[in-house]
Amino acid sequence: MRKLHDGIEVLIYHFLTGNLTPEERMKLDEWLVLPGHADLFRRICDKERLLQGTLRYDSYDKEDAWRRLERQLREARVTEVGNVGRRRIGKRWWWAASLVVPLCVAAWLLTNREEKPLALAENGRTEIVPAMSGARMLLPSGEVVDLTNEGEGDLIFQDGKLVQEADGVMAYVGDTLGQEVRYNEVQTPRGCEYQIKLPDGTMVWLNAASSLRFPSVFAGDCRRVYATGELYFEVARDEDKPFIVELEDGYSVRVLGTEFNLRSYEREPRTTTLLEGQVRVGGPAGQVVLKPGQQAVDLKDGKELFVREVDVNSVVAWRRGVFLFENARLEDIMEEIGRWYDVEVFFENSAIRDERFSVEMRRHDSFAEVLKLIERTGMVKISINQNNVFVK
Amino acid sequence: MEKLTDGHIVDWNDNTVMKRLFERFYLPLRSFAFRHVGDDSITEDFVQTAFLNLWERRENFRLVSAVKGFLYLNVRNACLNYLKRKRVEARHEQELAREMSEQESVDAALEEEVTALVYEALKELSEQARRIVLQTMEGASNAEIAERLEISVNTVKTLKLRAYRILRERLKGVQWLLFLHLLLD
Structure with missing residues (x-):
């Protein structure tokens, strides 16, 4: 489109309001002598036309439109937070797209077996296995203990009285002798998950690449723990001692007794999703109280913390041993999968990062199965070299 | 802002x-x-x-x-x-x-x-007042406007007076002034 008549609207407006300065009049006159402008000017200044124009403006619901736009802008920002961070990290890997990829194809990938050979590189022999139940624990003494549910025998540790229970759940029985509060930390590396029962009976599920720091005994008037990554909490009810999860950046979630999912990985928005009860989420951007089914989204820019309704089932699908993505970007899917299978994912065709897929698969399928599913859409080629996965 | x-x-x-x-x-x-x-x-x-x-x-x-x-x-x-x-x-x-x-x-x-x-x-001028001005321009009488908008003739007059004041104050460009007197007739 040609250049707009920039600045002329103010001149015409001042003409209409009788506020035209001598310089403005000169500018307007200069504009008016150009071909077609005099007619346009007369048309615009037509009183009837102007008033009709304002009446048309009245018929538009600006407030409603803003609310809609605001929502869409937020969603756009949620996606951006992830993208920006990721671009920073992986820049050198993202060479330009050479393939033309059809836009916006969503594919429903189901876990049924309709085999089609997977084009895995010949040197991609490394067996990549799904995350195992496993973690390591840093004891107050500074000792590091490997926790694998496979491990047989009674895992009773010194000091904190660590007891191995059935089904890979570790119960932590605190030292109640009222000494100074000392902290333990459970860490799950990439490719591992873990469950732990805290001294107050609270159950915590740690997804891959997550951590939880908690005291050997909950002294004082609240139960305070520190977390990173993605964790699911079933907090034991205790009206007198609120349960507080602290994350980085002064972000915290405060509850009495409830179930919620907390997700705070690097390079993506921080979310708290409530399943039951009530929680108060607070950070530099303010505070919100959640109702079941709601999710607090923190864009980590210190400015905004907002609430949206979500499908709780897909948020906590990881706990049921399922990956569930609905209309999610391939890059987000691969990032999540990479964390689980402990592989690094590289996109050789960056256009494909934004393709959207809906995927449901079992987290304990072998990695090859999972890749097969994604390849079956015919839109991507995946090759593996050691623990690196290349998508193009 | x-x-x-x-x-x-x-x-x-x-x-x-x-x-x-x-x-x-x-x-x-x-x-x-x-x-x-x-x-x-x-x-x-x-x-x-x-x-x-x-x-x-x-x-x-x-x-x-x-x-x-x-x-x-x-x-x-x-x-x-x-x-x-x-x-x-x-x-x-x-x-x-x-x-x-x-x-x-x-x-x-x-x-x-x-x-x-x-x-x-013209924000201060209600949609209805602007409608009345428009209809006056189109040549409608007070009585006709009152009937169309289902309001009393007196209301039409009041709104016209208000419209006159605001238009005169806000849009005092020459072209408007000529017309504005119509509103007062």
Whole structure:
């Protein structure tokens, strides 16, 4: 489109309001002598036309439109937070797209077996296995203990009285002798998950690449723990001692007794999703109280913390041993999968990062199965070299 | 809120900036789109999308005037695409707006920009009062207007007087003054 008549609207407006300065009049006159402008000017200044124009403006619901736009802008920002961070990290890997990829194809990938050979590189022999139940624990003494549910025998540790229970759940029985509060930390590396029962009976599920720091005994008037990554909490009810999860950046979630999912990985928005009860989420951007089914989204820019309704089932699908993505970007899917299978994912065709897929698969399928599913859409080629996965 | 004039540099880190751009451009863009397609039921999406596109590409724009150019162009393209699609579907069965030339679009944008300023200036004047002024221009008597709007003749007179005062104060350009006396007859 040609250049707009920039600045002329103010001149015409001042003409209409009788506020035209001598310089403005000169500018307007200069504009008016150009071909077609005099007619346009007369048309615009037509009183009837102007008033009709304002009446048309009245018929538009600006407030409603803003609310809609605001929502869409937020969603756009949620996606951006992830993208920006990721671009920073992986820049050198993202060479330009050479393939033309059809836009916006969503594919429903189901876990049924309709085999089609997977084009895995010949040197991609490394067996990549799904995350195992496993973690390591840093004891107050500074000792590091490997926790694998496979491990047989009674895992009773010194000091904190660590007891191995059935089904890979570790119960932590605190030292109640009222000494100074000392902290333990459970860490799950990439490719591992873990469950732990805290001294107050609270159950915590740690997804891959997550951590939880908690005291050997909950002294004082609240139960305070520190977390990173993605964790699911079933907090034991205790009206007198609120349960507080602290994350980085002064972000915290405060509850009495409830179930919620907390997700705070690097390079993506921080979310708290409530399943039951009530929680108060607070950070530099303010505070919100959640109702079941709601999710607090923190864009980590210190400015905004907002609430949206979500499908709780897909948020906590990881706990049921399922990956569930609905209309999610391939890059987000691969990032999540990479964390689980402990592989690094590289996109050789960056256009494909934004393709959207809906995927449901079992987290304990072998990695090859999972890749097969994604390849079956015919839109991507995946090759593996050691623990690196290349998508193009 | 500070007014966003053409030469203003847009600070994309400012949390309120999208709201302010929306306040400034939403109504004129809607009306601009209407002029292109002659149907208001579909123009809302065109304008929403233009703002979203702006947000995605915000790094490319520093001045309000650049933002303005982008928004008008974006809405125009959406309108033309819509008309093209419709034309294929309808195969001339349907009366469709004629496609505006570039020059016509540029002129229409200017008209909307002026209308937006006038709209701001006349905010205090109710929709009904503006309707009455319009009908007076069209030659309707007080009694006719009263009947059409289902209000009393006295109300019509009161609203006219109010309209006269505001128009005289806000839009005292010569062309208006001649007409304004009509309102008082």
